[in-house]
Amino acid sequence: MRHFCTTLLLAALCALATVAIAEDKPAGGMDPAAMQAMMAAMTPGEHHAHIAKLAGNFDYTIKTWMDPAAPPMEATGKRTASMTLGGRFLEEKYSGDFMGMPFEGIGMMGYDNVGKQYVGSWIDNMGTGMMTMKGTCDGKGTWTMEGESLDPTTGKPWKSRSVTHMIDDNNVKMEMFTPGPDGKEMKMMEITMKRSK
Numbered sequence: 001m002r003h004f005c006t007t008l009l010l011a012a013l014c015a016l017a018t019v020a021i022a023e024d025k026p027a028g029g030m031d032p033a034a035m036q037a038m039m040a041a042m043t044p045g046e047h048h049a050h051i052a053k054l055a056g057n058f059d060y061t062i063k064t065w066m067d068p069a070a071p072p073m074e075a076t077g078k079r080t081a082s083m084t085l086g087g088r089f090l091e092e093k094y095s096g097d098f099m100g101m102p103f104e105g106i107g108m109m110g111y112d113n114v115g116k117q118y119v120g121s122w123i124d125n126m127g128t129g130m131m132t133m134k135g136t137c138d139g140k141g142t143w144t145m146e147g148e149s150l151d152p153t154t155g156k157p158w159k160s161r162s163v164t165h166m167i168d169d170n171n172v173k174m175e176m177f178t179p180g181p182d183g184k185e186m187k188m189m190e191i192t193m194k195r196s197k
Contacts, residue, residue, distance in 0.1 A: 141166035
């Protein structure tokens with residue numbers, strides 16, 4: 001009986017000690033500094049508000065160059081974009097035609113508070129891979145992003161650079177540059193977007 005009472009007393013003391021320790025920390029046992037860092041990482045800020053200016057419905061024209069010496073191929077389509085996940089990311093959806101085939105593409109863009117850089121991804125129905133991007137903004141409406149995916153013809157990493165200019169509230173231009181046939185950077189694509197009425 002004495003042994004049982006001693007065990008019960010020790011169990012009660014352990015429970016009280018656990019409660020006392022828990023009262024010094026927020027829910028989940030995280031210390032205040034870690035909790036503050038987590039809150040800073042997840043809270044949208046001025047960079048996310050800047051990205052939000054790219055939201056809306058746009059008509060676009062796309063020009064694509066396979067060879068810098070040849071005239072570009074042209075196509076048109078629609079772009080819809082909205083902020084998602086509580087204003088943390090811009091989700092873009094493109095639809096139209098490309099090379100005589102229906103085209104669909106989805107882009108995501110955000111700002112990583114921890115990495116202190118803009119981040120993005122791109123997928124479309126012309127492949128099964130995903131391009132990932134990271135970059136900067138000049139604070140005036142020009143984003144420069146470095147991207148990487150796999151070249152479907154070689155299976156090797158394929159690097160690109162895109163520059164998105166928010167010309168004004170209703171007009172956006174995006175240019176993409178990649179290595180050309182001679183290995184030097186060339187403009188591969190240009191998309192001009194005008195906000196729909």
